[in-house]
Amino acid sequence: MRRARILSGPASMKIAHVTAFAPYGGADIQCEMLATCLHRQGVAQRVMAGGNPERSQRLRQAGLDVVDLELPGRLAFLARKRLDGELKRFTPDLVLSWRPEVSVLVERGGYKHIGRLPATFNSKAYMTCDALLAPSKQRADAAVAAGWSMDKIHTVPDLPSIALARPNPVEIERRTLFTPATARIVFSAGRLEKSKSFDTLIDAVARLSSVYLWIAGDGPDRAFFEAHAYAKGMKPRVRFLGWVDDLQPYFRASDLFVYPAKQEDLSDIVVEAWSAGAPVIAADSLGPGLLIRHQENGVLVPVGDPVAMSDAIAWLLADQNAAERIGAAGKKSFDEEYEPSRLIDRYLKIFSGLGRTDDESVAAAGGT
Numbered sequence: 001m002r003r004a005r006i007l008s009g010p011a012s013m014k015i016a017h018v019t020a021f022a023p024y025g026g027a028d029i030q031c032e033m034l035a036t037c038l039h040r041q042g043v044a045q046r047v048m049a050g051g052n053p054e055r056s057q058r059l060r061q062a063g064l065d066v067v068d069l070e071l072p073g074r075l076a077f078l079a080r081k082r083l084d085g086e087l088k089r090f091t092p093d094l095v096l097s098w099r100p101e102v103s104v105l106v107e108r109g110g111y112k113h114i115g116r117l118p119a120t121f122n123s124k125a126y127m128t129c130d131a132l133l134a135p136s137k138q139r140a141d142a143a144v145a146a147g148w149s150m151d152k153i154h155t156v157p158d159l160p161s162i163a164l165a166r167p168n169p170v171e172i173e174r175r176t177l178f179t180p181a182t183a184r185i186v187f188s189a190g191r192l193e194k195s196k197s198f199d200t201l202i203d204a205v206a207r208l209s210s211v212y213l214w215i216a217g218d219g220p221d222r223a224f225f226e227a228h229a230y231a232k233g234m235k236p237r238v239r240f241l242g243w244v245d246d247l248q249p250y251f252r253a254s255d256l257f258v259y260p261a262k263q264e265d266l267s268d269i270v271v272e273a274w275s276a277g278a279p280v281i282a283a284d285s286l287g288p289g290l291l292i293r294h295q296e297n298g299v300l301v302p303v304g305d306p307v308a309m310s311d312a313i314a315w316l317l318a319d320q321n322a323a324e325r326i327g328a329a330g331k332k333s334f335d336e337e338y339e340p341s342r343l344i345d346r347y348l349k350i351f352s353g354l355g356r357t358d359d360e361s362v363a364a365a366g367g368t
Contacts, residue, residue, distance in 0.1 A: 013351060014044045016090055018083065018106060019098035020071040021052030024191070024218045024243035026158065026268065027098045027116060028055060030135075032245075033159045036062045037344050046090045048083065072101045080105045087111070094351055096133070100125035112354040114154075119265060121146055131354060138265035138286060154350045156343060158268045160275045161246055163340035170246070172253040177239050183212045184317050187254035187278075189247055192219030192240075195263040197283065199228045202238060203306035204258075208314055212237045214254060216244040251276035256316050256323060259288060262303045267291040270298065271338045274330035279323040281312045297329040 017035050021028050032055055035045055039062060047059055050070040059066050067086055073079030084107045087095060095113045097103035103115040104125045115129040121142040126132060132148060134140035134155045143153055174181055186205055190196045198215055202225070205213045215225070215238065222240065229238040244250065251257060257273040259282040267287040273280045280298040282288035283305075292298035299316070301308040316323040 013094065014090065014092040015046075015351065016087060016092040016095045016111075017045060017047045017049070017098065018071070018095060018102050019047075019049045020102050021049050021055050023052065026191075026266075027118070028052065029161070029245055030116075030158050031098045032059060033161070033163045034347065035059060035064055037159065037163050037340065038347070039063055041344065041348065043348075046086075046092070048086055072105060076105065080107065083107075084109070094354055097129075103129065114351075114354065117143060123147070133350075135268070136265050136287065156346050156350070157271065157338055158266065159340055159343055160268075160272050160334070160338060162248060162275050163344075164246075170249045172249045174253070177214065177241075179212050179214075179239065183210060185212050185214060185254040186313060187214045187216070187250050187257050188259060189216040189244065189250070189257075189269055189272075190259065190261065192217045192222040192225055194221050194224065195261060197260040197262045197304060198225045200262075200283070200304055200306050200309065201258055201260040202229050202232055202234050204260075204309035204313060205237070206232045206234050207306070207310040208317075211313070211317070212239070214239045214241060214250060216241040216247060216250060218243040247272055248276055251278045254278070256281065256313070258309065258313060259283065260309065261285050261288075264288060270330075271334060274334035275338070277327045277331040279316050279327040280330055281309065281316065283309070293329075295326070297333045298326060 015038065017031055019031050035047055038045060046065045046067060048067045048069045049056065050068050056066050056068065069083060069086065071079055071083065083105050087109060092111050095106055095111050097106050097115045100118055100122050106113050106128050108128050112130045113128055114131045114133050115126045116133045117139040123146045132143055132153045134153055135158045137155055140153045140155045144150055179185065188198065188201055192198065202213065205211050226240060229235050251273060256279040259269055261283060262285055264285045264287045270280055270282060270288050270291055282292060282298060282300060283303045284300040285303055289300060292300055294300045299312045301312050
C-alpha cells in the first residue's frame with residue numbers, strides 16, 4: 001500500500017526547478033520570482049538551468065542553489081541522462097519544469113513532476129507529469145480538452161514583479177530616454193510579436209501630439225514595430241526599451257499603461273500595472289477582457305481599433321480625477337486578489353498536497 005508522505009510545511013519540502021533560460025520570457029521571470037520567494041519561506045530548492053548567466057547569477061545572489069545545465073541541449077538523450085543524474089543527487093519531493101522542451105526530458109522518479117503550461121499545449125511534453133500548473137483558466141481548459149483531468153491541473157496567476165521587493169528601487173530619469181520633462185508618457189510592455197499589436201498602439205499615440213510612447217520588451221518582431229514607428233513618423237516619440245524584468249520604475253515614471261494585444265490569454269501585465277496603481281487601458285482580448293471591469297478598474301477598447309484607443313488615452317490624460325480613480329480601483333483589485341503573499345500561500349498549498357509517497361521515497365534512495 002502506498003501512503004502519501006505528508007509535507008508538514010515549507011521547511012519539509014525539496015523542490016527542483018528545471019528550465020532553459022531564454023534571453024527574455026515570462027516563464028523565466030516566474031521561475032526566478034517563485035524560487036526566490038520560496039527560498040525566503042525556507043523551502044530547500046535547486047534550480048537546474050542554463051542559457052542566461054545573469055539570471056542564474058541573480059538566483060545565486062539571492063541564496064539559491066543553481067546547477068548550470070544546457071537544456072534541452074543538442075542531443076536529447078544526453079541532456080535527459082545528465083538531468084536525471086542531477087535529480088537523483090538532489091532527491092527532490094517535487095520537480096517543477098517550466099518549459100515544454102524541458103518537461104519532456106524529466107524521467108519518472110521518486111518525486112512528483114509538475115509542468116507549467118505555455119500558451120500552446122503539447123500533450124507529448126507532459127507525459128511524465130503528475131500534475132500541471134496553469135497560469136490561466138484558458139491554459140487549463142486546453143489541457144482538459146487534450147484529456148487531462150481537472151483535478152490534476154492547478155490554476156494560479158503568475159506572480160507580479162513586486163514579489164521580489166527590490167531593496168533599492170530605481171527611478172527612471174527621462175533625459176536618459178530622450179524624453180522632455182513636460183511630456184505626457186504612455187507606457188506599454190510585452191513580447192514584441194505581431195499578436196501583441198504594438199503597431200495599433202503606435203497608431204493611437206500618433207494621433208496625440210506631444211505624447212511619448214515607451215515600449216518595454218523584445219521579441220522576433222521588434223524590427224517590424226520599429227519600422228512601423230518610422231513609417232508613421234513616430235520615431236522621435238517612441239522609445240523601444242528592450243527586455244525589462246522590473247517594470248515598476250516605468251509605471252511610476254509614466255502617466256498611464258496601455259496594453260494593445262489582440263491575442264492574450266494571460267492578464268499578467270495588467271496585474272503588474274495594477275500593483276503600481278497605474279491607470280490601465282487594454283484591448284478587449286480574452287485575458288484583459290475577463291479581468292477588467294470597464295471604466296472601473298480599467299478601460300477596455302475594441303481590439304485593433306487605434307481611434308478608440310487614442311480616444312481613451314486622450315480622456316485619461318485630460319481627466320486626472322478619472323485616471324486616479326481607475327488607478328486606485330486597479331490597486332484595490334490587486335491587493336484583494338493578486339498580492340504576492342496570497343499567491344505564495346496558494347503555491348505552497350498545492351505543493352504540500354503533492355508530496356511523494358513513502359514507496360517512492362524508498363525507491364529514490366535505492367531501497368526495495
